[in-house]
Amino acid sequence: MLINDYVVVNSGLAITIEDWVTIAPHCQIVDGDHGTTDPERPIRQQDEDYVVAPVHIGRDVWLGCHVVVLKGVTIGAGATIGAGSVVTRDIPERAIAVGVPARVVGWRGGTPPAAGEDSRGAADTAQNEGTAEA
Numbered sequence: 001m002l003i004n005d006y007v008v009v010n011s012g013l014a015i016t017i018e019d020w021v022t023i024a025p026h027c028q029i030v031d032g033d034h035g036t037t038d039p040e041r042p043i044r045q046q047d048e049d050y051v052v053a054p055v056h057i058g059r060d061v062w063l064g065c066h067v068v069v070l071k072g073v074t075i076g077a078g079a080t081i082g083a084g085s086v087v088t089r090d091i092p093e094r095a096i097a098v099g100v101p102a103r104v105v106g107w108r109g110g111t112p113p114a115a116g117e118d119s120r121g122a123a124d125t126a127q128n129e130g131t132a133e134a
């Protein structure tokens with residue numbers, strides 16, 4: 001795993017980051033939202049409504065600089081998230097996703113992985129050859 005400068009991982013429950021993930025500078029990964037339902041009370045006094053949901057960042061994912069990953073999101077193995085994106089929904093394996101909210105605009109290798117295909121691919125090969133660091 002490579003975590004660059006000024007990355008914030010703000011976890012209230014469970015943020016899982018697998019091997020070979022690359023996190024560019026200024027990314028933020030959070031797994032919770034404050035409660036906001038009662039407009040008569042300050043948000044910080046609505047802890048009973050604080051919602052937490054696990055975040056999972058799969059193997060060999062690359063988060064470009066200034067990416068924000070929000071609660072409950074799974075980013076599939078081998079995916080790329082473009083700079084400045086906000087990931088609000090799951091991203092499939094090997095997808096290239098960009099924007100706010102992040103949407104899939106392409107696939108590593110040109111096509112989505114076939115059903116059942118092991119998309120861990122290159123990272124596993126490098127590790128098997130003993131050439132790399134995770």
Ligand SMILES: CC(C)(COP(=O)(O)OP(=O)(O)OC[C@H]1O[C@@H](n2cnc3c(N)ncnc32)[C@H](O)[C@@H]1OP(=O)(O)O)[C@@H](O)C(=O)NCCC(=O)NCCS
Pocket residue numbers: 022023024025063064065080081082083084085096097098099105
């Ligand atoms: C996502 C990324 C890898 C795609 O690179 P690419 O394959 O060369 O893609 P392109 O530059 O050809 O862009 C393809 C389209 O996506 C758009 N796009 C690319 N990156 C985008 C981003 N971060 N946010 C919004 N749109 C983006 C482009 O405008 C283009 O749209 P168009 O077809 O309508 O013109 C790259 O744009 C990116 O964001 N890199 C992150 C760099 C970084 O953070 N480096 C830190 C080093 S750890």
